Amino acid sequence: MNTVETLRVSRYTNDSREEIEVSLIKEVPLTIFLNGKEVVTLLCLGDQMKELAVGFLASEGFIERSSDIKTIRVDEEKVTAEVETISENPLVSGLFEKRTITSGCGKGSTFYNVMDAFKCRKVESKIKVTPAYLLGLMKNLHELSGLYRETHGAHNVALADLNGIIIFREDIGRHNAVDKIHGHAMLNGIDLSGKILITTGRVSSEILIKTGKMGVPVILSRSVPTALAVSIAEEVGITIAGFARGGSISIYSHGERVGD
Amino acid sequence: MNTVETLRVSRYTNDSREEIEVSLIKEVPLTIFLNGKEVVTLLCLGDQMKELAVGFLASEGFIERSSDIKTIRVDEEKVTAEVETISENPLVSGLFEKRTITSGCGKGSTFYNVMDAFKCRKVESKIKVTPAYLLGLMKNLHELSGLYRETHGAHNVALADLNGIIIFREDIGRHNAVDKIHGHAMLNGIDLSGKILITTGRVSSEILIKTGKMGVPVILSRSVPTALAVSIAEEVGITIAGFARGGSISIYSHGERVGD
Numbered sequence: 001m002n003t004v005e006t007l008r009v010s011r012y013t014n015d016s017r018e019e020i021e022v023s024l025i026k027e028v029p030l031t032i033f034l035n036g037k038e039v040v041t042l043l044c045l046g047d048q049m050k051e052l053a054v055g056f057l058a059s060e061g062f063i064e065r066s067s068d069i070k071t072i073r074v075d076e077e078k079v080t081a082e083v084e085t086i087s088e089n090p091l092v093s094g095l096f097e098k099r100t101i102t103s104g105c106g107k108g109s110t111f112y113n114v115m116d117a118f119k120c121r122k123v124e125s126k127i128k129v130t131p132a133y134l135l136g137l138m139k140n141l142h143e144l145s146g147l148y149r150e151t152h153g154a155h156n157v158a159l160a161d162l163n164g165i166i167i168f169r170e171d172i173g174r175h176n177a178v179d180k181i182h183g184h185a186m187l188n189g190i191d192l193s194g195k196i197l198i199t200t201g202r203v204s205s206e207i208l209i210k211t212g213k214m215g216v217p218v219i220l221s222r223s224v225p226t227a228l229a230v231s232i233a234e235e236v237g238i239t240i241a242g243f244a245r246g247g248s249i250s251i252y253s254h255g256e257r258v259g260d
Numbered sequence: 261m262n263t264v265e266t267l268r269v270s271r272y273t274n275d276s277r278e279e280i281e282v283s284l285i286k287e288v289p290l291t292i293f294l295n296g297k298e299v300v301t302l303l304c305l306g307d308q309m310k311e312l313a314v315g316f317l318a319s320e321g322f323i324e325r326s327s328d329i330k331t332i333r334v335d336e337e338k339v340t341a342e343v344e345t346i347s348e349n350p351l352v353s354g355l356f357e358k359r360t361i362t363s364g365c366g367k368g369s370t371f372y373n374v375m376d377a378f379k380c381r382k383v384e385s386k387i388k389v390t391p392a393y394l395l396g397l398m399k400n401l402h403e404l405s406g407l408y409r410e411t412h413g414a415h416n417v418a419l420a421d422l423n424g425i426i427i428f429r430e431d432i433g434r435h436n437a438v439d440k441i442h443g444h445a446m447l448n449g450i451d452l453s454g455k456i457l458i459t460t461g462r463v464s465s466e467i468l469i470k471t472g473k474m475g476v477p478v479i480l481s482r483s484v485p486t487a488l489a490v491s492i493a494e495e496v497g498i499t500i501a502g503f504a505r506g507g508s509i510s511i512y513s514h515g516e517r518v519g520d
Contacts (some may be wrong), residue, residue: 026488027464152483175435224412250269260275
Protein backbone atom coordinates (compact mmCIF):
# COMPACT_ATOMS: atom_id res chain seq x y z
CA MET A 1 0.00 0.00 0.00
CA ASN A 2 1.30 3.43 -0.95
CA THR A 3 1.82 5.47 2.21
CA VAL A 4 2.21 8.90 0.62
CA GLU A 5 -0.08 11.09 -1.48
CA THR A 6 0.89 14.22 -3.41
CA LEU A 7 -1.13 17.41 -3.12
CA ARG A 8 -0.88 20.81 -4.79
CA VAL A 9 -0.71 23.55 -2.14
CA SER A 10 -0.25 27.32 -2.14
CA ARG A 11 2.94 28.29 -0.38
CA TYR A 12 3.34 31.90 0.75
CA THR A 13 6.76 33.40 1.55
CA ASN A 14 6.81 37.10 2.36
CA ASP A 15 4.80 38.67 -0.43
CA SER A 16 5.15 35.91 -2.97
CA ARG A 17 2.86 32.97 -3.59
CA GLU A 18 3.73 29.79 -5.47
CA GLU A 19 1.83 26.61 -6.23
CA ILE A 20 3.93 23.61 -5.26
CA GLU A 21 3.48 19.84 -4.98
CA VAL A 22 4.00 18.34 -1.53
CA SER A 23 3.94 14.76 -0.23
CA LEU A 24 1.50 14.01 2.56
CA ILE A 25 1.26 10.94 4.74
CA LYS A 26 -1.94 9.02 3.99
CA GLU A 27 -3.26 7.98 7.46
CA VAL A 28 -5.49 4.91 7.18
CA PRO A 29 -7.81 3.40 9.81
CA LEU A 30 -6.72 -0.22 10.45
CA THR A 31 -9.34 -2.28 12.29
CA ILE A 32 -7.97 -5.24 14.23
CA PHE A 33 -10.11 -8.31 14.97
CA LEU A 34 -9.14 -11.03 17.44
CA ASN A 35 -10.96 -14.36 17.05
CA GLY A 36 -13.73 -12.57 15.15
CA LYS A 37 -14.18 -9.82 17.72
CA GLU A 38 -13.37 -6.19 16.85
CA VAL A 39 -10.66 -4.93 19.22
CA VAL A 40 -9.58 -1.48 18.06
CA THR A 41 -9.18 0.86 15.11
CA LEU A 42 -5.73 2.43 14.81
CA LEU A 43 -5.03 5.41 12.58
CA CYS A 44 -1.72 4.47 11.01
CA LEU A 45 0.57 4.76 8.02
CA GLY A 46 -0.86 1.71 6.24
CA ASP A 47 2.33 -0.35 5.85
CA GLN A 48 3.40 -3.43 7.85
CA MET A 49 -0.15 -4.02 9.05
CA LYS A 50 0.51 -7.62 10.06
CA GLU A 51 3.35 -6.52 12.36
CA LEU A 52 1.30 -3.63 13.71
CA ALA A 53 -1.67 -5.87 14.54
CA VAL A 54 0.50 -8.48 16.28
CA GLY A 55 2.54 -5.84 18.11
CA PHE A 56 -0.58 -4.02 19.30
CA LEU A 57 -2.21 -7.24 20.53
CA ALA A 58 1.01 -8.27 22.30
CA SER A 59 1.48 -4.87 23.88
CA GLU A 60 -2.10 -4.87 25.18
CA GLY A 61 -1.73 -8.38 26.62
CA PHE A 62 -4.03 -10.22 24.17
CA ILE A 63 -1.22 -12.50 22.97
CA GLU A 64 2.01 -13.48 24.68
CA ARG A 65 4.12 -15.31 22.09
CA SER A 66 4.05 -16.08 18.39
CA SER A 67 2.99 -19.67 19.05
CA ASP A 68 -0.32 -18.28 20.44
CA ILE A 69 -1.18 -17.21 16.87
CA LYS A 70 -2.99 -19.61 14.51
CA THR A 71 -3.59 -17.27 11.52
CA ILE A 72 -3.21 -13.62 10.58
CA ARG A 73 -5.16 -12.28 7.60
CA VAL A 74 -4.61 -8.70 6.42
CA ASP A 75 -7.12 -7.30 3.90
CA GLU A 76 -5.46 -4.23 2.36
CA GLU A 77 -8.65 -3.14 0.62
CA LYS A 78 -10.90 -3.21 3.70
CA VAL A 79 -7.89 -2.21 5.86
CA THR A 80 -8.47 -4.95 8.42
CA ALA A 81 -6.24 -7.41 10.24
CA GLU A 82 -7.86 -10.60 11.54
CA VAL A 83 -5.85 -12.56 14.07
CA GLU A 84 -6.88 -15.99 15.33
CA THR A 85 -5.25 -17.61 18.33
CA ILE A 86 -4.75 -21.29 19.15
CA SER A 87 -6.85 -21.03 22.27
CA GLU A 88 -8.82 -18.28 23.95
CA ASN A 89 -6.71 -16.58 26.58
CA PRO A 90 -8.85 -16.48 29.74
CA LEU A 91 -7.54 -12.96 30.41
CA VAL A 92 -8.83 -11.67 27.11
CA SER A 93 -12.45 -11.05 28.09
CA GLY A 94 -11.17 -8.93 30.97
CA LEU A 95 -9.09 -6.94 28.52
CA PHE A 96 -12.11 -6.31 26.31
CA GLU A 97 -13.85 -4.88 29.39
CA LYS A 98 -10.82 -2.75 30.14
CA ARG A 99 -10.84 -1.04 26.78
CA THR A 100 -14.18 0.53 27.55
CA ILE A 101 -12.58 2.69 30.20
CA THR A 102 -9.28 3.57 28.62
CA SER A 103 -8.16 5.33 25.49
CA GLY A 104 -5.04 5.27 23.35
CA CYS A 105 -4.00 8.21 25.49
CA GLY A 106 -4.16 6.42 28.83
CA LYS A 107 -4.14 3.16 30.70
CA GLY A 108 -5.62 2.67 34.14
CA SER A 109 -6.75 5.34 36.48
CA THR A 110 -3.77 5.69 38.79
CA PHE A 111 -0.05 5.12 38.75
CA TYR A 112 -0.62 1.89 40.61
CA ASN A 113 -3.13 0.64 38.06
CA VAL A 114 -0.54 1.37 35.42
CA MET A 115 1.96 -0.68 37.41
CA ASP A 116 -0.60 -3.41 37.87
CA ALA A 117 -1.35 -3.57 34.15
CA PHE A 118 2.34 -3.92 33.59
CA LYS A 119 2.53 -6.84 36.04
CA CYS A 120 5.77 -5.35 37.45
CA ARG A 121 7.98 -7.71 35.51
CA LYS A 122 11.51 -6.42 36.12
CA VAL A 123 13.74 -5.91 33.07
CA GLU A 124 17.12 -7.48 33.85
CA SER A 125 20.07 -6.88 31.54
CA LYS A 126 23.78 -6.34 31.95
CA ILE A 127 24.06 -4.39 28.68
CA LYS A 128 26.48 -1.45 28.91
CA VAL A 129 26.76 1.33 26.34
CA THR A 130 28.76 4.52 25.92
CA PRO A 131 27.09 7.92 25.42
CA ALA A 132 28.98 8.22 22.10
CA TYR A 133 27.49 4.91 20.90
CA LEU A 134 23.96 6.10 21.75
CA LEU A 135 24.51 9.43 19.96
CA GLY A 136 25.75 7.49 16.92
CA LEU A 137 22.56 5.36 16.93
CA MET A 138 20.43 8.50 17.00
CA LYS A 139 22.34 9.83 14.00
CA ASN A 140 21.79 6.51 12.17
CA LEU A 141 18.05 6.72 12.92
CA HIS A 142 17.85 10.11 11.23
CA GLU A 143 19.78 8.84 8.21
CA LEU A 144 17.18 6.08 7.73
CA SER A 145 14.16 8.38 7.95
CA GLY A 146 13.32 8.92 4.29
CA LEU A 147 9.60 9.33 4.92
CA TYR A 148 10.16 12.01 7.54
CA ARG A 149 12.42 13.93 5.21
CA GLU A 150 9.80 13.63 2.45
CA THR A 151 6.70 14.50 4.50
CA HIS A 152 7.79 15.94 7.89
CA GLY A 153 4.90 13.93 9.32
CA ALA A 154 6.33 10.62 10.58
CA HIS A 155 7.88 9.25 13.74
CA ASN A 156 10.82 6.86 13.47
CA VAL A 157 11.55 3.95 15.77
CA ALA A 158 14.35 1.40 15.54
CA LEU A 159 15.69 -1.58 17.43
CA ALA A 160 19.45 -1.88 17.88
CA ASP A 161 22.03 -4.06 19.56
CA LEU A 162 25.71 -3.39 20.18
CA ASN A 163 26.40 -3.77 16.43
CA GLY A 164 23.94 -1.11 15.25
CA ILE A 165 20.33 -0.91 14.05
CA ILE A 166 18.51 -4.19 13.31
CA ILE A 167 14.96 -3.03 12.47
CA PHE A 168 13.67 0.39 11.43
CA ARG A 169 9.97 1.38 11.29
CA GLU A 170 8.01 4.60 10.70
CA ASP A 171 4.45 5.63 11.40
CA ILE A 172 2.29 8.70 11.97
CA GLY A 173 1.99 7.56 15.60
CA ARG A 174 4.95 6.87 17.84
CA HIS A 175 2.92 4.14 19.58
CA ASN A 176 2.25 2.38 16.26
CA ALA A 177 5.92 2.49 15.25
CA VAL A 178 6.89 0.80 18.55
CA ASP A 179 4.15 -1.82 18.08
CA LYS A 180 5.48 -2.61 14.57
CA ILE A 181 8.92 -3.32 16.04
CA HIS A 182 7.33 -5.49 18.74
CA GLY A 183 5.27 -7.39 16.14
CA HIS A 184 8.24 -7.88 13.83
CA ALA A 185 10.39 -9.21 16.67
CA MET A 186 7.65 -11.60 17.79
CA LEU A 187 6.94 -12.92 14.28
CA ASN A 188 10.64 -13.38 13.51
CA GLY A 189 11.77 -14.79 16.85
CA ILE A 190 14.08 -11.88 17.65
CA ASP A 191 15.14 -11.90 21.30
CA LEU A 192 14.52 -8.44 22.73
CA SER A 193 16.49 -8.71 25.96
CA GLY A 194 19.72 -6.76 25.78
CA LYS A 195 18.44 -4.54 22.96
CA ILE A 196 18.03 -0.76 22.59
CA LEU A 197 14.80 0.88 21.41
CA ILE A 198 15.36 4.21 19.62
CA THR A 199 12.59 6.75 19.01
CA THR A 200 12.21 10.29 17.71
CA GLY A 201 9.15 10.73 19.95
CA ARG A 202 8.73 11.67 23.57
CA VAL A 203 8.90 8.95 26.24
CA SER A 204 5.48 9.02 27.90
CA SER A 205 4.40 6.41 30.44
CA GLU A 206 2.66 4.46 27.67
CA ILE A 207 5.80 4.22 25.53
CA LEU A 208 7.77 3.20 28.63
CA ILE A 209 5.25 0.46 29.46
CA LYS A 210 5.41 -0.81 25.86
CA THR A 211 9.21 -0.93 26.20
CA GLY A 212 8.89 -2.85 29.46
CA LYS A 213 6.42 -5.34 27.96
CA MET A 214 8.94 -5.98 25.19
CA GLY A 215 11.58 -6.59 27.87
CA VAL A 216 13.93 -4.03 26.27
CA PRO A 217 16.35 -2.59 28.87
CA VAL A 218 17.33 0.71 27.17
CA ILE A 219 15.17 3.34 25.48
CA LEU A 220 16.91 6.15 23.61
CA SER A 221 14.98 9.23 22.51
CA ARG A 222 15.70 12.44 20.66
CA SER A 223 13.08 13.95 22.96
CA VAL A 224 12.38 13.99 26.72
CA PRO A 225 10.56 11.63 29.10
CA THR A 226 7.74 12.61 31.44
CA ALA A 227 8.29 12.38 35.20
CA LEU A 228 5.81 9.46 35.33
CA ALA A 229 7.79 7.55 32.69
CA VAL A 230 10.98 8.06 34.72
CA SER A 231 9.29 6.76 37.92
CA ILE A 232 8.09 3.61 36.18
CA ALA A 233 11.48 3.12 34.48
CA GLU A 234 13.24 3.28 37.87
CA GLU A 235 10.79 0.71 39.21
CA VAL A 236 10.98 -1.79 36.36
CA GLY A 237 14.66 -1.45 35.51
CA ILE A 238 14.72 0.45 32.22
CA THR A 239 17.42 2.98 31.26
CA ILE A 240 16.04 6.15 29.68
CA ALA A 241 18.60 8.06 27.59
CA GLY A 242 17.03 11.16 26.13
CA PHE A 243 17.26 14.67 24.77
CA ALA A 244 19.94 13.28 22.41
CA ARG A 245 20.76 16.29 20.25
CA GLY A 246 23.60 18.71 19.56
CA GLY A 247 26.22 16.17 20.64
CA SER A 248 24.77 15.78 24.15
CA ILE A 249 22.65 13.12 25.83
CA SER A 250 20.96 12.91 29.26
CA ILE A 251 20.44 9.78 31.35
CA TYR A 252 17.16 9.89 33.32
CA SER A 253 17.07 6.43 34.94
CA HIS A 254 19.27 3.37 35.56
CA GLY A 255 22.49 5.17 34.63
CA GLU A 256 24.53 2.08 35.58
CA ARG A 257 24.15 0.86 31.98
CA VAL A 258 25.75 4.01 30.51
CA GLY A 259 29.41 4.97 30.85
CA ASP A 260 32.73 5.21 29.06
CA MET B 261 -1.52 21.15 40.85
CA ASN B 262 2.16 21.54 40.03
CA THR B 263 2.73 20.36 36.47
CA VAL B 264 6.53 20.12 36.58
CA GLU B 265 8.97 18.03 38.62
CA THR B 266 12.73 18.50 38.84
CA LEU B 267 15.10 15.57 38.43
CA ARG B 268 18.87 15.21 38.68
CA VAL B 269 20.23 13.65 35.48
CA SER B 270 23.67 12.84 34.08
CA ARG B 271 24.35 14.83 30.94
CA TYR B 272 27.16 13.65 28.65
CA THR B 273 28.74 15.96 26.08
CA ASN B 274 31.74 14.57 24.18
CA ASP B 275 33.97 13.16 26.90
CA SER B 276 32.62 15.17 29.81
CA ARG B 277 29.85 14.27 32.22
CA GLU B 278 27.97 16.66 34.47
CA GLU B 279 25.11 16.23 36.93
CA ILE B 280 22.38 18.76 36.15
CA GLU B 281 18.85 19.49 37.31
CA VAL B 282 16.16 19.33 34.66
CA SER B 283 12.42 20.03 34.71
CA LEU B 284 10.15 17.22 33.59
CA ILE B 285 6.44 17.29 32.82
CA LYS B 286 4.50 15.30 35.41
CA GLU B 287 1.90 13.35 33.33
CA VAL B 288 -1.11 12.44 35.46
CA PRO B 289 -3.96 10.02 34.67
CA LEU B 290 -7.26 11.94 34.81
CA THR B 291 -10.32 9.69 35.00
CA ILE B 292 -13.53 11.24 33.71
CA PHE B 293 -16.95 10.09 34.95
CA LEU B 294 -20.24 11.04 33.30
CA ASN B 295 -23.36 10.61 35.45
CA GLY B 296 -21.46 8.18 37.66
CA LYS B 297 -20.15 6.08 34.79
CA GLU B 298 -16.41 5.90 34.04
CA VAL B 299 -15.81 7.15 30.49
CA VAL B 300 -12.06 7.39 29.93
CA THR B 301 -8.67 7.93 31.53
CA LEU B 302 -6.55 10.58 29.85
CA LEU B 303 -2.84 10.97 30.52
CA CYS B 304 -2.44 14.71 30.77
CA LEU B 305 -0.54 17.63 32.27
CA GLY B 306 -2.77 17.90 35.35
CA ASP B 307 -3.88 21.53 34.99
CA GLN B 308 -7.29 22.84 33.82
CA MET B 309 -8.93 19.48 34.47
CA LYS B 310 -12.45 20.90 34.47
CA GLU B 311 -11.93 22.35 30.99
CA LEU B 312 -10.27 19.17 29.77
CA ALA B 313 -13.13 16.98 31.01
CA VAL B 314 -15.81 19.19 29.46
CA GLY B 315 -13.87 19.58 26.20
CA PHE B 316 -13.29 15.84 25.92
CA LEU B 317 -16.96 15.03 26.57
CA ALA B 318 -18.05 17.68 24.06
CA SER B 319 -15.60 16.48 21.43
CA GLU B 320 -16.77 12.88 21.82
CA GLY B 321 -20.45 13.88 21.55
CA PHE B 322 -21.44 13.20 25.18
CA ILE B 323 -22.50 16.83 25.76
CA GLU B 324 -23.52 19.48 23.26
CA ARG B 325 -23.70 22.77 25.17
CA SER B 326 -22.84 24.13 28.60
CA SER B 327 -26.53 24.13 29.61
CA ASP B 328 -26.43 20.30 29.37
CA ILE B 329 -24.15 20.33 32.43
CA LYS B 330 -25.60 20.23 35.96
CA THR B 331 -22.38 19.90 38.00
CA ILE B 332 -18.66 19.36 37.49
CA ARG B 333 -16.54 18.13 40.41
CA VAL B 334 -12.78 17.84 40.06
CA ASP B 335 -10.89 15.96 42.80
CA GLU B 336 -7.23 16.94 42.46
CA GLU B 337 -6.08 14.28 44.91
CA LYS B 338 -7.83 11.33 43.25
CA VAL B 339 -7.32 13.00 39.84
CA THR B 340 -10.93 12.57 38.78
CA ALA B 341 -13.51 14.77 37.08
CA GLU B 342 -17.17 13.92 37.66
CA VAL B 343 -19.63 15.54 35.30
CA GLU B 344 -23.39 15.32 35.73
CA THR B 345 -25.80 16.35 33.02
CA ILE B 346 -29.34 17.73 33.28
CA SER B 347 -30.79 14.78 31.40
CA GLU B 348 -29.38 11.59 29.91
CA ASN B 349 -28.61 12.10 26.25
CA PRO B 350 -30.21 9.15 24.40
CA LEU B 351 -27.13 8.98 22.16
CA VAL B 352 -24.81 8.45 25.11
CA SER B 353 -25.32 4.72 25.59
CA GLY B 354 -24.42 4.26 21.93
CA LEU B 355 -21.24 6.24 22.52
CA PHE B 356 -20.29 4.04 25.46
CA GLU B 357 -20.65 1.05 23.11
CA LYS B 358 -18.55 2.82 20.51
CA ARG B 359 -15.61 3.33 22.83
CA THR B 360 -15.12 -0.41 23.06
CA ILE B 361 -14.01 -0.51 19.45
CA THR B 362 -11.98 2.67 19.16
CA SER B 363 -8.93 4.08 20.83
CA GLY B 364 -7.54 7.53 21.38
CA CYS B 365 -5.65 6.83 18.16
CA GLY B 366 -8.68 6.24 15.97
CA LYS B 367 -12.37 6.70 15.40
CA GLY B 368 -14.48 4.40 13.28
CA SER B 369 -13.25 1.81 10.91
CA THR B 370 -13.35 3.64 7.60
CA PHE B 371 -13.18 7.15 6.27
CA TYR B 372 -16.97 7.08 5.92
CA ASN B 373 -17.47 6.08 9.53
CA VAL B 374 -15.28 9.00 10.49
CA MET B 375 -17.48 11.25 8.39
CA ASP B 376 -20.58 9.70 9.91
CA ALA B 377 -19.31 10.27 13.46
CA PHE B 378 -18.74 13.85 12.49
CA LYS B 379 -22.32 14.20 11.24
CA CYS B 380 -20.99 16.15 8.23
CA ARG B 381 -21.90 19.52 9.71
CA LYS B 382 -20.38 22.05 7.33
CA VAL B 383 -18.26 24.83 8.83
CA GLU B 384 -19.41 28.11 7.26
CA SER B 385 -17.39 31.28 7.80
CA LYS B 386 -16.45 34.29 5.72
CA ILE B 387 -13.28 34.95 7.78
CA LYS B 388 -10.33 36.09 5.62
CA VAL B 389 -6.73 36.26 6.82
CA THR B 390 -3.36 37.15 5.33
CA PRO B 391 -0.41 34.73 5.37
CA ALA B 392 1.56 37.36 7.31
CA TYR B 393 -1.13 37.47 10.01
CA LEU B 394 -1.05 33.68 10.38
CA LEU B 395 2.77 33.66 10.61
CA GLY B 396 2.53 36.37 13.29
CA LEU B 397 0.08 34.21 15.31
CA MET B 398 2.47 31.25 15.13
CA LYS B 399 5.25 33.50 16.47
CA ASN B 400 2.96 34.64 19.30
CA LEU B 401 2.17 31.01 20.17
CA HIS B 402 5.88 30.29 20.61
CA GLU B 403 6.35 33.37 22.76
CA LEU B 404 3.64 32.12 25.13
CA SER B 405 5.08 28.59 25.48
CA GLY B 406 6.96 28.83 28.77
CA LEU B 407 6.40 25.19 29.68
CA TYR B 408 7.79 23.97 26.37
CA ARG B 409 10.89 26.12 26.80
CA GLU B 410 11.30 24.75 30.34
CA THR B 411 10.67 21.06 29.62
CA HIS B 412 10.74 20.49 25.82
CA GLY B 413 7.85 18.12 26.45
CA ALA B 414 4.62 20.05 25.82
CA HIS B 415 2.34 20.88 22.91
CA ASN B 416 0.83 24.35 22.67
CA VAL B 417 -2.59 25.21 21.34
CA ALA B 418 -4.29 28.60 21.17
CA LEU B 419 -7.51 30.16 19.96
CA ALA B 420 -7.32 33.45 18.08
CA ASP B 421 -9.52 35.93 16.26
CA LEU B 422 -8.53 38.82 13.99
CA ASN B 423 -7.18 40.73 17.02
CA GLY B 424 -4.75 38.05 18.20
CA ILE B 425 -4.68 35.15 20.66
CA ILE B 426 -7.63 34.84 23.10
CA ILE B 427 -6.84 31.55 24.93
CA PHE B 428 -3.58 29.62 25.27
CA ARG B 429 -3.28 26.06 26.62
CA GLU B 430 -0.51 23.46 26.93
CA ASP B 431 -0.49 19.73 27.49
CA ILE B 432 1.63 16.64 26.94
CA GLY B 433 -0.96 15.57 24.33
CA ARG B 434 -2.00 17.73 21.40
CA HIS B 435 -5.53 16.24 21.65
CA ASN B 436 -5.81 17.27 25.30
CA ALA B 437 -4.66 20.83 24.59
CA VAL B 438 -7.37 21.20 21.91
CA ASP B 439 -9.99 19.75 24.29
CA LYS B 440 -9.00 22.29 26.97
CA ILE B 441 -9.65 25.12 24.52
CA HIS B 442 -12.99 23.55 23.58
CA GLY B 443 -13.96 23.14 27.24
CA HIS B 444 -12.91 26.69 28.13
CA ALA B 445 -14.92 28.14 25.24
CA MET B 446 -17.99 26.10 26.19
CA LEU B 447 -17.80 27.01 29.90
CA ASN B 448 -17.26 30.71 29.14
CA GLY B 449 -19.72 31.10 26.28
CA ILE B 450 -17.06 31.97 23.71
CA ASP B 451 -18.42 31.77 20.18
CA LEU B 452 -16.04 29.63 18.10
CA SER B 453 -17.29 30.46 14.63
CA GLY B 454 -14.93 32.78 12.80
CA LYS B 455 -11.99 31.82 15.04
CA ILE B 456 -8.54 30.34 14.32
CA LEU B 457 -7.14 27.30 16.16
CA ILE B 458 -3.33 27.30 16.39
CA THR B 459 -1.28 24.21 17.25
CA THR B 460 2.35 23.14 17.40
CA GLY B 461 1.27 19.55 16.63
CA ARG B 462 0.52 17.72 13.42
CA VAL B 463 -2.99 17.91 11.96
CA SER B 464 -4.22 14.30 11.95
CA SER B 465 -7.81 13.36 11.06
CA GLU B 466 -8.68 13.33 14.77
CA ILE B 467 -7.45 16.89 15.34
CA LEU B 468 -9.31 17.98 12.22
CA ILE B 469 -12.55 16.34 13.43
CA LYS B 470 -12.15 18.04 16.83
CA THR B 471 -11.73 21.37 14.99
CA GLY B 472 -14.87 20.67 12.96
CA LYS B 473 -16.89 19.75 16.05
CA MET B 474 -15.85 23.08 17.57
CA GLY B 475 -17.07 24.78 14.38
CA VAL B 476 -13.71 26.55 13.95
CA PRO B 477 -13.10 27.43 10.26
CA VAL B 478 -9.27 27.77 10.25
CA ILE B 479 -6.59 25.54 11.76
CA LEU B 480 -3.00 26.78 11.73
CA SER B 481 -0.12 24.41 12.49
CA ARG B 482 3.63 24.60 12.75
CA SER B 483 3.57 21.05 11.41
CA VAL B 484 1.91 19.22 8.48
CA PRO B 485 -1.52 17.60 7.97
CA THR B 486 -2.13 14.02 6.85
CA ALA B 487 -3.80 13.38 3.50
CA LEU B 488 -6.89 12.08 5.36
CA ALA B 489 -7.13 15.30 7.39
CA VAL B 490 -6.99 17.33 4.15
CA SER B 491 -9.78 15.23 2.55
CA ILE B 492 -12.06 15.73 5.54
CA ALA B 493 -11.19 19.45 5.72
CA GLU B 494 -12.17 19.90 2.05
CA GLU B 495 -15.44 18.12 2.75
CA VAL B 496 -16.45 20.01 5.88
CA GLY B 497 -15.16 23.46 4.97
CA ILE B 498 -12.06 23.92 7.12
CA THR B 499 -8.95 25.83 6.01
CA ILE B 500 -5.69 24.07 6.93
CA ALA B 501 -2.68 26.40 7.03
CA GLY B 502 0.43 24.46 7.94
CA PHE B 503 4.17 23.99 7.89
CA ALA B 504 4.40 27.56 9.21
CA ARG B 505 8.12 28.02 9.73
CA GLY B 506 11.06 29.97 8.36
CA GLY B 507 8.79 32.79 7.16
CA SER B 508 6.71 30.51 4.91
CA ILE B 509 3.27 28.95 5.22
CA SER B 510 1.35 26.42 3.08
CA ILE B 511 -2.40 26.29 2.52
CA TYR B 512 -3.70 22.72 2.18
CA SER B 513 -7.48 23.23 1.92
CA HIS B 514 -10.08 25.97 1.46
CA GLY B 515 -7.53 28.57 0.34
CA GLU B 516 -10.32 31.08 -0.36
CA ARG B 517 -9.97 32.30 3.25
CA VAL B 518 -6.27 33.17 2.85
CA GLY B 519 -4.93 36.02 0.72
CA ASP B 520 -3.39 39.46 0.78
